[in-house]
Amino acid sequence: MSVWGRGMRKPVVAANWKMNGSLELCECFTRKLARPEFADVWIFPSALHLASLTDYFRDSDIATGAQNVWCEPEGAYTGEISAMMVKTLGARFALVGHSERRAMFGDSDAVVAKKFSKIAEAGLVPVLCVGETLEERESGLAFEAVHRQLNAVEDVWECQDYSHEVIAYEPVWAIGTGKAATAEIAQEMQARIRDHIDRKGSGKSDELRILYGGSVKASNASELIAQNDIDGFLVGGASLDVDEFNQICEAVKS
Ligand code: PGA
DSSP states (O other), rough: TTTTTTTOOEEEEEOOOOOOOOHHHHHHHHHHHHOOOOSEEEEEHHHHHHHHHHHHTEEEEHHHHHHHHHOOSSSOOOTBBHHHHHHHHHHOOOEEEOOHEEEEHHHHOOOOOOHHHHHHHHHHHEEEEEEOOOOHTTTTTTHHHHHHHHHHHHHTTSTTTOOEOOOEOGGGGGSSSSSSHHHHHHHHHHHHHHHHHHHHHSSSSTOOEEESSOOOOOHHHHHHHHHHHEEEESSSSGGGGGHHHHHHHHOOOO
């Protein structure tokens, strides 16, 4: 039995600030963020604040990542940043396939797959976000939607050495709504995702960390993390308050 109780999967608590945050928030996190030994803590600030936070946390266990990158290494893409730029800063991760990007910015399955490859090729760890819409869940097509999103990336796997290390299951209907998935719903889907990875061989399924995201708060984190296949959280709204975020970190202590 390992120290983490679920194989060798150390829990992760990741902050997705989205288009929020300020120098004051960065400064507050540098002063007050907990440094738990029992969890990995990752911060995904806006691209504007990524350099300073990465620099500040450089010699610590806190890691940073980009919320989005473009799918070319460089060139005339006004307003975009590349995975290599993020890597050069010293950040370690990049989100890809977040439902807000899929719904609002044209990140189709094909674009997500291309971005995923660029992130991996640059030497960053892609955190692939997948999740069904309310309509898909209500029509009994939740698993199909998530499998389609996983397959889209795996089928065009361009980076030969790469396999999934982190996936975030984020049901669209739970994001920013205050209504998290129940522990049972999240567990059921996350077990299906692990099973899919196992059958496809697109990652070491017992080492793969599958995060849950969607209205995670200090008050529901303990119940969710108690599930076998929930290895941590991608936290949006509640990550903008360092005290609440620290409480979520505390909740993943087994
Ligand atoms: P939320 O967002 O915690 O505000 O629901 C989660 C996410 O979109 O990653």
